[in-house]
Amino acid sequence: MKVKVLGCYGGIAPGRGMTSFLINDTVALDAGGLSFALPVDRQAKVKDVFISHAHLDHTCCLPFLIDNSFASPGFSLRIYGIHEVVTALAKHLFNGSLWPDFTSIPDDLTPVLKLVTLEPEKAVKVGNLSVRAISVSHSVPTTGFVVDDGKASLAFSSDTGPTHRFWDVVNATKNLKAVITESSFPNSEEGLARISGHLTPALLGMELSKLGRDVPIYVYGAKPRFVSRIKSELAVLKRKNLRMFVQGRTYAI
Numbered sequence: 001m002k003v004k005v006l007g008c009y010g011g012i013a014p015g016r017g018m019t020s021f022l023i024n025d026t027v028a029l030d031a032g033g034l035s036f037a038l039p040v041d042r043q044a045k046v047k048d049v050f051i052s053h054a055h056l057d058h059t060c061c062l063p064f065l066i067d068n069s070f071a072s073p074g075f076s077l078r079i080y081g082i083h084e085v086v087t088a089l090a091k092h093l094f095n096g097s098l099w100p101d102f103t104s105i106p107d108d109l110t111p112v113l114k115l116v117t118l119e120p121e122k123a124v125k126v127g128n129l130s131v132r133a134i135s136v137s138h139s140v141p142t143t144g145f146v147v148d149d150g151k152a153s154l155a156f157s158s159d160t161g162p163t164h165r166f167w168d169v170v171n172a173t174k175n176l177k178a179v180i181t182e183s184s185f186p187n188s189e190e191g192l193a194r195i196s197g198h199l200t201p202a203l204l205g206m207e208l209s210k211l212g213r214d215v216p217i218y219v220y221g222a223k224p225r226f227v228s229r230i231k232s233e234l235a236v237l238k239r240k241n242l243r244m245f246v247q248g249r250t251y252a253i
Protein backbone atom coordinates (compact mmCIF):
# COMPACT_ATOMS: atom_id res chain seq x y z
CA MET A 1 0.00 0.00 0.00
CA LYS A 2 1.30 3.45 -0.94
CA VAL A 3 0.59 6.38 1.39
CA LYS A 4 1.34 9.95 0.31
CA VAL A 5 1.38 12.63 3.00
CA LEU A 6 -0.62 15.60 1.69
CA GLY A 7 -0.89 17.41 5.00
CA CYS A 8 0.55 16.56 8.39
CA TYR A 9 1.94 19.53 10.38
CA GLY A 10 3.57 22.91 10.21
CA GLY A 11 6.22 24.03 7.81
CA ILE A 12 6.54 25.89 4.58
CA ALA A 13 4.82 23.20 2.52
CA PRO A 14 1.28 23.63 1.24
CA GLY A 15 -1.38 22.20 3.51
CA ARG A 16 0.54 23.04 6.69
CA GLY A 17 -1.30 22.37 9.88
CA MET A 18 -3.84 20.24 8.03
CA THR A 19 -4.32 16.50 7.79
CA SER A 20 -4.74 14.34 4.70
CA PHE A 21 -3.18 11.10 3.49
CA LEU A 22 -3.63 9.62 0.01
CA ILE A 23 -3.66 5.84 -0.41
CA ASN A 24 -2.76 4.33 -3.79
CA ASP A 25 -3.56 7.68 -5.51
CA THR A 26 -7.35 7.26 -5.26
CA VAL A 27 -8.50 6.96 -1.64
CA ALA A 28 -7.96 9.75 0.89
CA LEU A 29 -8.02 9.65 4.66
CA ASP A 30 -9.21 13.14 5.61
CA ALA A 31 -9.14 16.16 3.36
CA GLY A 32 -7.13 18.93 4.99
CA GLY A 33 -4.55 20.03 2.42
CA LEU A 34 -5.81 17.58 -0.21
CA SER A 35 -6.66 19.99 -3.02
CA PHE A 36 -3.82 22.35 -2.03
CA ALA A 37 -1.17 19.64 -2.29
CA LEU A 38 -2.29 17.82 -5.45
CA PRO A 39 -2.41 19.13 -9.03
CA VAL A 40 -5.92 19.20 -10.52
CA ASP A 41 -5.39 16.17 -12.79
CA ARG A 42 -4.44 14.06 -9.76
CA GLN A 43 -7.30 15.45 -7.68
CA ALA A 44 -9.72 14.03 -10.27
CA LYS A 45 -8.38 10.52 -9.55
CA VAL A 46 -9.51 10.74 -5.92
CA LYS A 47 -12.88 8.98 -5.82
CA ASP A 48 -13.30 8.06 -2.16
CA VAL A 49 -12.56 10.19 0.92
CA PHE A 50 -12.88 8.86 4.45
CA ILE A 51 -13.43 11.66 6.98
CA SER A 52 -12.48 11.03 10.60
CA HIS A 53 -14.30 14.07 12.01
CA ALA A 54 -15.73 17.35 10.84
CA HIS A 55 -13.01 19.74 12.04
CA LEU A 56 -11.90 22.07 9.27
CA ASP A 57 -8.25 21.05 9.32
CA HIS A 58 -9.48 17.59 8.20
CA THR A 59 -12.25 18.70 5.80
CA CYS A 60 -11.42 22.14 4.38
CA CYS A 61 -10.38 20.88 0.93
CA LEU A 62 -13.59 18.94 0.24
CA PRO A 63 -15.39 21.91 -1.37
CA PHE A 64 -12.48 22.61 -3.73
CA LEU A 65 -11.84 18.95 -4.49
CA ILE A 66 -15.37 18.72 -5.86
CA ASP A 67 -15.44 22.16 -7.43
CA ASN A 68 -12.21 21.52 -9.34
CA SER A 69 -13.51 18.32 -10.93
CA PHE A 70 -17.30 18.10 -10.91
CA ALA A 71 -17.65 19.25 -14.52
CA SER A 72 -15.32 16.47 -15.75
CA PRO A 73 -17.22 13.73 -17.64
CA GLY A 74 -18.14 10.87 -15.32
CA PHE A 75 -16.74 12.50 -12.18
CA SER A 76 -18.21 11.45 -8.86
CA LEU A 77 -16.96 11.50 -5.29
CA ARG A 78 -17.96 9.47 -2.26
CA ILE A 79 -17.35 10.88 1.21
CA TYR A 80 -17.55 8.41 4.09
CA GLY A 81 -17.90 9.03 7.80
CA ILE A 82 -19.90 7.99 10.83
CA HIS A 83 -23.41 9.43 11.18
CA GLU A 84 -22.30 12.50 13.18
CA VAL A 85 -19.66 13.36 10.58
CA VAL A 86 -21.81 13.10 7.44
CA THR A 87 -24.60 14.96 9.24
CA ALA A 88 -22.23 17.81 10.10
CA LEU A 89 -20.96 17.99 6.50
CA ALA A 90 -24.51 18.08 5.12
CA LYS A 91 -25.77 20.60 7.65
CA HIS A 92 -22.83 22.98 7.89
CA LEU A 93 -20.86 22.67 4.64
CA PHE A 94 -22.77 21.27 1.64
CA ASN A 95 -25.92 23.09 2.69
CA GLY A 96 -26.54 25.35 -0.29
CA SER A 97 -25.38 28.34 1.72
CA LEU A 98 -21.73 27.90 2.66
CA TRP A 99 -21.20 25.72 -0.43
CA PRO A 100 -23.50 24.13 -3.03
CA ASP A 101 -25.29 20.94 -2.05
CA PHE A 102 -23.48 18.65 -4.49
CA THR A 103 -25.57 15.69 -3.28
CA SER A 104 -28.33 17.02 -5.57
CA ILE A 105 -26.19 18.33 -8.46
CA PRO A 106 -26.86 17.88 -11.35
CA ASP A 107 -29.95 16.12 -9.95
CA ASP A 108 -31.04 13.93 -7.06
CA LEU A 109 -30.74 10.69 -9.03
CA THR A 110 -27.19 11.08 -10.33
CA PRO A 111 -25.41 13.48 -7.97
CA VAL A 112 -21.66 14.08 -8.22
CA LEU A 113 -21.36 13.70 -4.44
CA LYS A 114 -22.55 10.85 -2.26
CA LEU A 115 -22.31 11.00 1.53
CA VAL A 116 -21.95 7.46 2.86
CA THR A 117 -22.64 6.70 6.53
CA LEU A 118 -20.25 4.25 8.16
CA GLU A 119 -21.17 1.87 10.95
CA PRO A 120 -18.32 1.86 13.48
CA GLU A 121 -16.09 -1.21 13.08
CA LYS A 122 -18.02 -2.53 10.08
CA ALA A 123 -15.73 -2.90 7.06
CA VAL A 124 -16.56 -1.27 3.72
CA LYS A 125 -14.83 -2.27 0.49
CA VAL A 126 -13.35 0.32 -1.84
CA GLY A 127 -11.54 -1.37 -4.72
CA ASN A 128 -9.09 -3.76 -3.11
CA LEU A 129 -9.15 -1.87 0.19
CA SER A 130 -11.24 -2.71 3.20
CA VAL A 131 -11.78 0.18 5.63
CA ARG A 132 -13.12 0.14 9.20
CA ALA A 133 -13.94 3.22 11.31
CA ILE A 134 -12.86 2.89 14.95
CA SER A 135 -14.03 5.38 17.59
CA VAL A 136 -11.39 7.47 19.38
CA SER A 137 -11.50 10.22 22.04
CA HIS A 138 -11.51 13.74 20.59
CA SER A 139 -13.53 16.89 21.31
CA VAL A 140 -16.13 15.99 18.65
CA PRO A 141 -17.33 12.57 17.42
CA THR A 142 -14.26 11.09 15.73
CA THR A 143 -13.04 7.80 14.35
CA GLY A 144 -9.71 6.53 13.24
CA PHE A 145 -9.53 4.06 10.36
CA VAL A 146 -7.99 0.64 9.80
CA VAL A 147 -7.22 0.11 6.12
CA ASP A 148 -6.44 -3.38 4.82
CA ASP A 149 -5.39 -4.26 1.25
CA GLY A 150 -5.28 -7.99 1.94
CA LYS A 151 -1.51 -8.01 2.44
CA ALA A 152 -0.94 -5.07 4.78
CA SER A 153 -3.04 -3.11 7.24
CA LEU A 154 -2.56 0.48 8.28
CA ALA A 155 -4.15 2.01 11.42
CA PHE A 156 -4.76 5.78 11.56
CA SER A 157 -5.96 7.16 14.89
CA SER A 158 -6.82 10.64 13.63
CA ASP A 159 -7.02 13.35 16.30
CA THR A 160 -7.32 11.75 19.72
CA GLY A 161 -6.53 12.08 23.36
CA PRO A 162 -5.90 9.01 25.49
CA THR A 163 -8.19 6.29 24.14
CA HIS A 164 -8.81 2.53 24.44
CA ARG A 165 -10.91 0.82 21.79
CA PHE A 166 -8.62 1.92 18.97
CA TRP A 167 -5.64 0.15 20.53
CA ASP A 168 -7.68 -3.02 21.18
CA VAL A 169 -8.64 -3.14 17.50
CA VAL A 170 -5.10 -2.33 16.37
CA ASN A 171 -3.67 -5.14 18.48
CA ALA A 172 -6.16 -7.59 16.97
CA THR A 173 -5.48 -6.53 13.36
CA LYS A 174 -3.61 -9.15 11.39
CA ASN A 175 -1.14 -7.90 8.79
CA LEU A 176 -0.70 -4.67 10.76
CA LYS A 177 2.23 -2.88 9.15
CA ALA A 178 2.03 0.69 10.48
CA VAL A 179 0.27 3.03 12.88
CA ILE A 180 -0.31 6.71 12.15
CA THR A 181 -1.11 8.71 15.25
CA GLU A 182 -0.79 12.20 16.58
CA SER A 183 1.14 14.50 18.86
CA SER A 184 -0.28 18.01 18.64
CA PHE A 185 1.11 19.86 21.65
CA PRO A 186 4.44 19.80 23.54
CA ASN A 187 4.58 18.30 27.03
CA SER A 188 4.29 21.74 28.66
CA GLU A 189 0.79 22.08 27.16
CA GLU A 190 -0.63 18.82 28.51
CA GLY A 191 -3.64 20.59 30.05
CA LEU A 192 -4.54 22.09 26.69
CA ALA A 193 -4.00 18.76 24.97
CA ARG A 194 -6.30 16.96 27.40
CA ILE A 195 -9.18 19.43 27.16
CA SER A 196 -8.98 19.57 23.37
CA GLY A 197 -8.66 15.80 22.92
CA HIS A 198 -5.08 15.62 21.70
CA LEU A 199 -1.78 14.02 22.72
CA THR A 200 1.59 15.36 23.78
CA PRO A 201 4.72 13.25 23.24
CA ALA A 202 4.54 12.11 26.90
CA LEU A 203 0.86 11.15 26.54
CA LEU A 204 1.69 9.40 23.28
CA GLY A 205 4.35 7.42 25.12
CA MET A 206 1.66 6.21 27.55
CA GLU A 207 -0.69 5.40 24.67
CA LEU A 208 2.01 3.34 22.99
CA SER A 209 2.25 1.15 26.09
CA LYS A 210 -1.17 -0.15 24.94
CA LEU A 211 0.27 -1.14 21.55
CA GLY A 212 1.28 -4.76 21.58
CA ARG A 213 2.74 -4.85 18.07
CA ASP A 214 6.20 -4.00 16.79
CA VAL A 215 5.42 -1.85 13.76
CA PRO A 216 6.53 1.58 12.52
CA ILE A 217 4.69 4.49 14.14
CA TYR A 218 4.27 7.68 12.14
CA VAL A 219 3.33 10.87 13.97
CA TYR A 220 1.40 13.78 12.48
CA GLY A 221 -0.49 16.75 13.87
CA ALA A 222 2.15 18.95 15.52
CA LYS A 223 0.82 22.49 15.68
CA PRO A 224 3.07 24.58 13.41
CA ARG A 225 4.70 26.61 16.20
CA PHE A 226 5.56 23.48 18.22
CA VAL A 227 7.08 21.23 15.54
CA SER A 228 10.71 21.34 16.72
CA ARG A 229 9.82 20.96 20.42
CA ILE A 230 7.56 18.02 19.71
CA LYS A 231 10.25 16.44 17.57
CA SER A 232 12.81 16.59 20.41
CA GLU A 233 10.27 15.38 22.98
CA LEU A 234 9.36 12.43 20.75
CA ALA A 235 13.06 11.53 20.60
CA VAL A 236 13.05 11.20 24.41
CA LEU A 237 10.59 8.29 24.07
CA LYS A 238 13.47 6.32 22.52
CA ARG A 239 11.28 4.19 20.26
CA LYS A 240 13.34 3.17 17.26
CA ASN A 241 10.27 2.69 15.05
CA LEU A 242 8.75 6.08 15.76
CA ARG A 243 9.19 9.04 13.41
CA MET A 244 7.36 12.17 12.35
CA PHE A 245 5.70 12.09 8.96
CA VAL A 246 7.34 14.26 6.31
CA GLN A 247 5.07 16.51 4.26
CA GLY A 248 4.86 15.44 0.60
CA ARG A 249 6.66 12.12 1.08
CA THR A 250 5.23 8.80 -0.10
CA TYR A 251 5.60 5.78 2.19
CA ALA A 252 5.35 2.10 1.23
CA ILE A 253 3.39 0.34 3.96
Ligand SMILES: [Zn+2]
Pocket residue numbers: 053055138159
Ligand atom coordinates in the same frame (compact mmCIF):
# COMPACT_ATOMS: atom_id res chain seq x y z
ZN1 LIG B 1 -9.84 17.70 15.42
